[in-house]
Amino acid sequence: MATVKFEGRAIPMDDAIAGNDELLKQALLPHLGPEIANATVSRxxxxxxxxxxxxxxxxxxxGSKVLDALIKAPxxxxxxxxxxxxxxxxxxxxxxxxxxVMDLQPAIEAALQVGEHEEKHTSRAVNRLKKADPAISHQIIVGF
Known part of the structure; x- marks a missing residue:
């Protein structure tokens, strides 16, 4: 009988299952959650x-999708x-x-509308980022 260690837990497991990555992950998935699917296995x-x-x-x-979108944003x-x-x-x-300046009035109004739309969009994005759970990123952003 093998012992599987995960986050401080010791789980007894049949050798045949513990010796195979796929069988092990399939057996533990319902009990330990989806993060087990990408876990590193060492024996x-x-x-x-x-x-x-x-x-x-x-x-x-x-979070990488959000980061990718921000990086690709113009x-x-x-x-x-x-x-x-x-x-x-x-x-x-x-x-x-x-x-x-009077001749520029239509351009000023258009710029203000675009600016207001951008400000609302930015505020929504900032609020969503503030509410998001922290996550470890596989990318290192220079300057932070």
Missing amino acids: EQKEGQAMVVTLVKKAGPK EQVNPVFGLAWMIQWNEARGTIHFLD
Whole structure:
């Protein structure tokens, strides 16, 4: 009779099942949950003693879809900032007139709408990230 060790538990198991990764995982899956499917299996058997099988959970891909989406997201400056910088630059140079700003009104309104939509979208994303459970990532992000 073998002993399977998992998260501080010692589980007695038939040698035939404990000696085969797939059979072992199938036998334990209903009792230990889905994380057992990706666990690393190691076996040790000293002469004259029972086999000891150790299962160690692997860090799964949880959260990697969100991270991948963030990495693939296009980088852009909110159009409100671009328009504001352009107006301030022209104002500092003395090349903008009140009527020029009036002509820019439709562009300003459009930029504000895009900016407001982006702000709402960003707020929702931040709130979802704050509520998400922490997860170990298999990727190292430089700068953090």
